[in-house]
Amino acid sequence: MPSTHERPRYIGRVLKRPSHPRVAIALLVFVHAIAVGGATSWATDAGAAAAPSKVTLTWLGQSCFVLATAAGTRVVIDPIPKGIGYELPVGLRADVVTISHEHFDHNNAGLVAGHPRVLRGLTADKKGWTKVNEKVKDIAIRTVGVYHDDKQGAERGLNTVFIFEVAGLRIAHLGDLGHLLDDKQLSAIGSVDVVLVPVGGGFTIDADRATRVIDQLRPRLVVVPMHYRTTVSTISQLAPLDEFLVGKANVRRPPGNVLPLTTVKSRPAAEVVVMGYK
Numbered sequence: 001m002p003s004t005h006e007r008p009r010y011i012g013r014v015l016k017r018p019s020h021p022r023v024a025i026a027l028l029v030f031v032h033a034i035a036v037g038g039a040t041s042w043a044t045d046a047g048a049a050a051a052p053s054k055v056t057l058t059w060l061g062q063s064c065f066v067l068a069t070a071a072g073t074r075v076v077i078d079p080i081p082k083g084i085g086y087e088l089p090v091g092l093r094a095d096v097v098t099i100s101h102e103h104f105d106h107n108n109a110g111l112v113a114g115h116p117r118v119l120r121g122l123t124a125d126k127k128g129w130t131k132v133n134e135k136v137k138d139i140a141i142r143t144v145g146v147y148h149d150d151k152q153g154a155e156r157g158l159n160t161v162f163i164f165e166v167a168g169l170r171i172a173h174l175g176d177l178g179h180l181l182d183d184k185q186l187s188a189i190g191s192v193d194v195v196l197v198p199v200g201g202g203f204t205i206d207a208d209r210a211t212r213v214i215d216q217l218r219p220r221l222v223v224v225p226m227h228y229r230t231t232v233s234t235i236s237q238l239a240p241l242d243e244f245l246v247g248k249a250n251v252r253r254p255p256g257n258v259l260p261l262t263t264v265k266s267r268p269a270a271e272v273v274v275m276g277y278k
């Protein structure tokens with residue numbers, strides 16, 4: 001039985017055409033890219049992007065991030081659809097798109113420009129994991145199979161942890177993880193520097209279990225919460241971020257939605273970075 005999570009509840013809005021002329025939107029994206037220091041210079045159809053000078057992580061809402069390297073390689077992780085409160089920038093291009101699982105708020109590879117290679121965590125029938133182990137330019141990408149619920153996938157199916165290695169950093173995106181990790185999964189993931197973790201509950205681990213998963217993974221540098229309710233998100237079953245932040249010591253809220261990872265310094269305990277989605 002399909003979960004409510006899969007149901008395209010916002011189809012009316014998805015099909016609505018944007019009211020702004022495309023050129024105006026592209027210009028806005030370009031101006032925004034300049035405003036945040038060039039790290040989100042998305043290479044629209046109109047021109048090529050300058051490569052960022054460092055590894056950056058950009059949050060676009062829900063579980064969607066752009067990982068960009070100093071060499072200019074760009075990965076779009078779990079691309080969002082239109083109609084859940086967030087928008088993919090017009091003309092967003094990528095070398096690679098990764099998809100943790102095939103639910104509507106994670107698998108919109110068709111919205112990403114540049115004919116990216118699409119790495120899906122699940123097989124076409126969604127009954128197994130594809131076991132990605134690839135090198136794309138300067139990024140190594142591999143996967144570890146997990147579940148979307150705490151019943152071995154019986155309720156919401158399978159999910160995939162994507163692990164990205166670039167410039168000496170290991171970044172784990174947990175997708176819609178629905179359970180604590182077992183020893184086998186933990187050793188398959190290995191040591192990590194940065195963890196992108198769902199915290200909003202409803203469909204995934206909630207704030208309490210997300211904290212326990214972080215304790216299991218013990219990331220060295222940064223924890224970025226994702227997949228929670230914000231002022232714009234329309235998926236009402238998600239809890240807001242507050243509960244996850246209770247009792248957390250090192251919480252930082254940098255302005256904007258771009259986090260330069262290569263400037264993050266090692267510390268006794270990883271910091272929680274609350275990113276903006278724009």
Ligand SMILES: [Zn+2]
Binds near residue numbers: 106
């Ligand atoms: Zn989701």
